[in-house]
Amino acid sequence: MYKGSYSTRMRILAAASAMGFMMAACSSGSSEAENTEETDPTTESSTETEGTQSPELSGDSVKIGILFSNSGPAGVFGPPTANISELLVEDINGAGGINGRPVEVVLADDASDPEVGRQAMEQLLDSDQVDVVIGTHSSATREAVKPLAEAANIPYIYAALYEGGECSSVMFNTGEVPSQQLKPTIPWVMEQTGGKKWFLLGNDYAWPQKSFELAREYIEESGGEVVGEQYVPLGTEDFSSIVQEISDSEADLLLPALVGGDAIAFETQAVDFGIGQDEIARLANIYEENVLAAMGPEVTDGMYVSLGYFKELNNEVNQDIVERYSGQFDMSTAPIATFSSHIYDAATLYADAANAAETTETEAVLEAMQGREIKQTLNGDVAITESRHLTQSIHVAQVQEDGSQEIVETFPAVVPEETCEL
Amino acid sequence: MEALGIELLNGLGLFATLGIVALGLGIVFGLMGVINLAHGEFVMIGAYVAYLVQDGGLNYWLAIPAAAVVLFFVGSAVEMVLIRRIYQKPELTILATFGLSIVLRQLAEILFSKNSRKVSNPIPGATDVFGITFPTYRLVLIVVATLIVVAVLLLFTKSRFGLTVRAIVANRGLAESSGIRTSVANILAFGIGAAAAGVAGVLVAPLVSVDSQIGLSYLPGAFLVVIVGGFTRLWGVVIGAAIVAAVQTGVTHYVDAVWAQIAALVLAVVMLQLSRSGSREVTI
Numbered sequence: 001m002y003k004g005s006y007s008t009r010m011r012i013l014a015a016a017s018a019m020g021f022m023m024a025a026c027s028s029g030s031s032e033a034e035n036t037e038e039t040d041p042t043t044e045s046s047t048e049t050e051g052t053q054s055p056e057l058s059g060d061s062v063k064i065g066i067l068f069s070n071s072g073p074a075g076v077f078g079p080p081t082a083n084i085s086e087l088l089v090e091d092i093n094g095a096g097g098i099n100g101r102p103v104e105v106v107l108a109d110d111a112s113d114p115e116v117g118r119q120a121m122e123q124l125l126d127s128d129q130v131d132v133v134i135g136t137h138s139s140a141t142r143e144a145v146k147p148l149a150e151a152a153n154i155p156y157i158y159a160a161l162y163e164g165g166e167c168s169s170v171m172f173n174t175g176e177v178p179s180q181q182l183k184p185t186i187p188w189v190m191e192q193t194g195g196k197k198w199f200l201l202g203n204d205y206a207w208p209q210k211s212f213e214l215a216r217e218y219i220e221e222s223g224g225e226v227v228g229e230q231y232v233p234l235g236t237e238d239f240s241s242i243v244q245e246i247s248d249s250e251a252d253l254l255l256p257a258l259v260g261g262d263a264i265a266f267e268t269q270a271v272d273f274g275i276g277q278d279e280i281a282r283l284a285n286i287y288e289e290n291v292l293a294a295m296g297p298e299v300t301d302g303m304y305v306s307l308g309y310f311k312e313l314n315n316e317v318n319q320d321i322v323e324r325y326s327g328q329f330d331m332s333t334a335p336i337a338t339f340s341s342h343i344y345d346a347a348t349l350y351a352d353a354a355n356a357a358e359t360t361e362t363e364a365v366l367e368a369m370q371g372r373e374i375k376q377t378l379n380g381d382v383a384i385t386e387s388r389h390l391t392q393s394i395h396v397a398q399v400q401e402d403g404s405q406e407i408v409e410t411f412p413a414v415v416p417e418e419t420c421e422l
Numbered sequence: 423m424e425a426l427g428i429e430l431l432n433g434l435g436l437f438a439t440l441g442i443v444a445l446g447l448g449i450v451f452g453l454m455g456v457i458n459l460a461h462g463e464f465v466m467i468g469a470y471v472a473y474l475v476q477d478g479g480l481n482y483w484l485a486i487p488a489a490a491v492v493l494f495f496v497g498s499a500v501e502m503v504l505i506r507r508i509y510q511k512p513e514l515t516i517l518a519t520f521g522l523s524i525v526l527r528q529l530a531e532i533l534f535s536k537n538s539r540k541v542s543n544p545i546p547g548a549t550d551v552f553g554i555t556f557p558t559y560r561l562v563l564i565v566v567a568t569l570i571v572v573a574v575l576l577l578f579t580k581s582r583f584g585l586t587v588r589a590i591v592a593n594r595g596l597a598e599s600s601g602i603r604t605s606v607a608n609i610l611a612f613g614i615g616a617a618a619a620g621v622a623g624v625l626v627a628p629l630v631s632v633d634s635q636i637g638l639s640y641l642p643g644a645f646l647v648v649i650v651g652g653f654t655r656l657w658g659v660v661i662g663a664a665i666v667a668a669v670q671t672g673v674t675h676y677v678d679a680v681w682a683q684i685a686a687l688v689l690a691v692v693m694l695q696l697s698r699s700g701s702r703e704v705t706i
Contacts, residue, residue: 078536235639237626244425264538273548294631333537
């Protein structure tokens, strides 16, 4: 049997390779499909441990489903989200819950995979019977789970930064969109650095592509020029040819829309090739703190990052959360960053809207969400727009020599240029 | 001209990386008929060994022998516990190693968390090669990886051990009745394949994000190399790595990275079609 014919072996090898590619594409795969975690930070225990004089809460708890990536390539964003969801339960319950009822969080992991995400969403809606779903996950998972939320008629707040354009009856999108993250910051970075020639480098999927379409407009409007645009497949390990191309393009500014391991591999290799921040200034729109830490300070020193949240923000709500988070969790290995902060803020928004509506009934809550303004978020004052997106401040942080982030510019109340007519 | 020179070096870098990453896969599949879907996780363990060595304040280069030893034992253990019972059924080896890959990734997450670990470049800076400035570490990687691949291939083709393994591949029953301890040779071959993957992990660690997902990005490339190079000869790994690296670098340079991946996949499909016509015996 060791003399299997060449072609038989080739066929087996082909089948196995196909499986290998599938594994690479789907990452951790279906084994984690049932791994929907349930934390049960019951109201009693959380209020007791906090020792706050919480108001009397009674009745069935209001269930907030959180759909996020806790494993697979985006799994690194998971732990801060799981941690902060404990704080948000404490805070909402401490402030009187939702219409006098306690809240409870149900966590669900999409394993960075839309199919797993769909199953996790089904479980949230059918078994856990959540009253609202808040999600920070890929656009691919969003497309997979949106029809389920619509069919179940349950409010679904997509809180991750994304390419824009979402418009659905049950959805609100509170993450940063390109007209917020890039439109004001592109001319600002050009002014700061004196650069005009941009290279756009992204992973090959919807978010980088649509973001770059808009980035091109913003660059040209501000008198800049796009001298190169490249996309690499997710999971790329060797960036030598790409780095070469960037170097040849003579660009002086780089917009890198690379995610996770790809971002780390690219930046590490670019520095080896002498194309670091000093040669080509970066304006990054998804290099949040978890990713920057993995690159290391010698790589990130001087980079500009544009996001709606940094843990360095000096408003009271944020400072309180950062202090409590640091006391309970490890801020150095699982720092609060854009995705986890948006989970907290979306829950605050929902609770505020449901309290105003005096019910958790879907239609009433969705109506109350519309146009809602609140001040108690981690990013200060925000307001929901008619297009069901979020007017919020956008900050540019510059990474310092020791790897810490310093906020160097804030664009207050940036309105998302989105339209949504239902 | 200079751009071409750099692309040539880039291509060589990719060739060396692909070659050493695919080497263990080629050995284990070509010689033993086992499709090891946990090969990428062996690379991952190697990368974590590099992290531990550097984190412990030791010299990065010590990680190469360390990873080789660790992975040799891991590989041998996997052969003895898992693979030995299912040699006769290739589809079972696929499932078993697929399961193993999940277990190893989860173990890595438990031990090292989901955060990416940083392995610092042991020789930062660049060197002039014929007027071209190229990262020094990559040049060293090209040399070290090539030397290791050649040494392992020579071991299998020229040494007495290699002869034994080839005898087993040619005819297990006959080899056994001639007094060859086939079970020991299997353990050694699997162990060496795993050790090669571990060394590959050490060598790529300073270039990429060291996390539990790293194996998944290297596995498809390793399979491409083995398919394109064929496995009737172990040197097929070298040929396959050369062809895939040339195609990837060339297409990335002249078109873009997405088409480069498509081209490499098309190449694999063509090679599979070509191989269907012949039914050559597997030899070394």
